[in-house]
Amino acid sequence: MSNKGNKAIGVAVIGCGTIGALRAFCSSENSGVGYLGVCDLIESKARAVADKCKADEWSTDYKKIIDNPEVDAVFISTGEADHFDSAVYAAQKGKAILIEKPLVLKLDEGAELLRIAKDNNVKIFTGFTQRFRRRFLTAKEQLLSGFLQSVDSAFGKIYVTQAVAESVLSRSPFTTPSINTLTYQVDLMLWYMEGKKPVSVYAKSVSNIFKKYNNAPDATWAILNFDDGTFCTLGVSWQPPKQYPAYVCTMELELFGPNGMLSIDDSHRDYILASAKPIPAAYTPDVLMNVAFLGSAMPGDWALEKYWGPMKSETDAFIESVVTGIDHPALPTGEQGYRVLEITLAIDKSAREGKEIKLPLADNL
Ligand SMILES: NC(=O)c1ccc[n+]([C@@H]2O[C@H](COP(=O)([O-])OP(=O)(O)OC[C@H]3O[C@@H](n4cnc5c(N)ncnc54)[C@H](O)[C@@H]3O)[C@@H](O)[C@H]2O)c1
Missing domain, CATH: 3.30.360.10 (Dihydrodipicolinate Reductase; domain 2)
Structure with missing residues (x-):
């Protein structure tokens, strides 16, 4: 789906379960996205999402996908207990992050993640969707x-x-x-x-x-x-x-x-x-x-082979924020995700x- 050049960004989706599959599909439909990489620990899930979304790359190793220089923005769509490691890795690599709710499960991990993001000048948003x-x-x-x-x-x-x-x-x-x-x-x-x-x-x-x-x-x-x-x-x-x-x-x-x-x-x-x-x-x-x-x-909801609704809008808002460098006014920040967790x-x-x-x-x- 290479259309990088027209100010398009590269997106990675970590976790290809129910939600990651939707993030990947909505990203693949966004004209601001020129590159898509997807990852799941379970190979069959990564492959299936890559096929449906015509992704450029898939892997069972999140580091491989996040390391790709084409990637500017990362969705952390793993289960709630597995957000921390890949989010920290993405922050250390300087990639913008949208992390699914709840930010993480422990407050000290949340604080550490936000600190690492700040040190690396990385924007983190929380996917509350509603x-x-x-x-x-x-x-x-x-x-x-x-x-x-x-x-x-x-x-x-x-x-x-x-x-x-x-x-x-x-x-x-x-x-x-x-x-x-x-x-x-x-x-x-x-x-x-x-x-x-x-x-x-x-x-x-x-x-x-x-x-x-x-x-x-x-x-x-x-x-x-x-x-x-x-x-x-x-x-x-x-x-x-x-x-x-x-x-x-x-x-x-x-x-x-x-x-x-x-x-x-x-x-x-x-x-x-x-x-x-x-x-x-x-x-x-x-x-x-x-x-x-x-x-x-x-x-x-799915209709006519397209996905409609709040997660589509939220995915687009995150991509728009990364493309333009201007935070979307409805997108919750990582710090807001931390306060909700608290x-x-x-x-x-x-x-x-x-x-x-x-x-x-x-x-x-
Ligand atoms: N915003 C919403 O409307 C909404 C709705 C439901 C769930 N969620 C959130 O989305 C997240 C994912 O939920 P789900 O329903 O898709 O769960 P899921 O179990 O369907 O998918 C999680 C996937 O992450 C993969 N995974 C786990 N660790 C990984 C790792 N280190 N690297 C790569 N892949 C890894 C698992 O193999 C699994 O396929 C959760 O945080 C959940 O709370 C959000």
């Missing part, structure tokens, strides 16, 4: 236009099915609903309540279904407090059964200010497919159902210890 869902993006615009005046209290919930949770835990048994799923809501809330400093969190969890995974909670609810006395309530559940028709995710969000309120229903109950022909769930295609709320796949870790700590936890957790940055 900022690019049109309704969440335009909500930010309404807030900037002053329709609420300020956000003084807020509510956000996010549920995924047990099948999605099982697939996450089977690759990353030390993750939790907060770190892996609530992370999207925490990012949106910090974005919407920009300028406020989180000072403490109180949370409660229950663990039954996923106890076998290092006592992973099934559900967690938290109150996050800010320095000006405002707060938000955030909740996550991994409890909906695998047959729940929002086959990946369901979200709801409400923001209240002195001037008004803004309410977003992202439950997808407005777009229903019912069929005698079994419908495969988007993230866990082995799960078949007869009623599905379409549009509940977080990255987006809050989700504090939420889990509060639920474990049964007490309010002060923020920041560590003085790492």
Whole structure:
């Protein structure tokens, strides 16, 4: 696909699972990309994605792909426990990075990664993706236009099915609903309540279904407090059964200010497919159902052999940032990814210890 020259950049995708395959496809469709290299530890996955996306190179060794001088930008799309090593390597090689959420699983690793990136003058972004869902993006615009005046209290919930949770835990048994799923809501809330400093969190969890995974909670609810006395309530559940028709995710969000309120229903109950022909769930295609709320796949949807939706827009935004050298206004930074991780870790700590936890957790940055 060599069209380098027309100010095109080279892109590497590390990890060719569900998400890496989408990043590679969206990159291959972007006219700003002149070179594509893909990598997975599992050769058959790297080959399959390389074939579909007509990549210039594939490998099972991320160093080989990242080292290629054609490569300017790297997607770290490995499982959540495997982000750190390849991200650090890309930062040391001076390549721009988009790292999938959650940034990493440990705060000290996050701080070290950001430090290495800063030392090498490298831009890191975090792939929270939902900022690019049109309704969440335009909500930010309404807030900037002053329709609420300020956000003084807020509510956000996010549920995924047990099948999605099982697939996450089977690759990353030390993750939790907060770190892996609530992370999207925490990012949106910090974005919407920009300028406020989180000072403490109180949370409660229950663990039954996923106890076998290092006592992973099934559900967690938290109150996050800010320095000006405002707060938000955030909740996550991994409890909906695998047959729940929002086959990946369901979200709801409400923001209240002195001037008004803004309410977003992202439950997808407005777009229903019912069929005698079994419908495969988007993230866990082995799960078949007869009623599905379409549009509940977080990255987006396939239609007419193209990929549409927030992950396409986010991928394009990252590529545009690297091509132009101008940061995209909706793209979360690595530091924002670190702050979200800190809050989700504090939420889990509060639920474990049964007490309010002060923020920041560590003085790492
Ligand atoms: N933004 C979103 O909407 C969204 C949705 C789902 C998942 N995610 C995130 O995307 C990431 C990947 O999730 P997924 O569902 O694609 O997982 P996955 O298990 O399908 O894919 C991960 C791939 O990484 C590969 N891998 C692991 N270590 C590697 C290494 N060192 N070098 C090369 N390849 C390696 C694995 O072999 C696997 O194929 C996770 O961080 C997850 O939380 C984001």
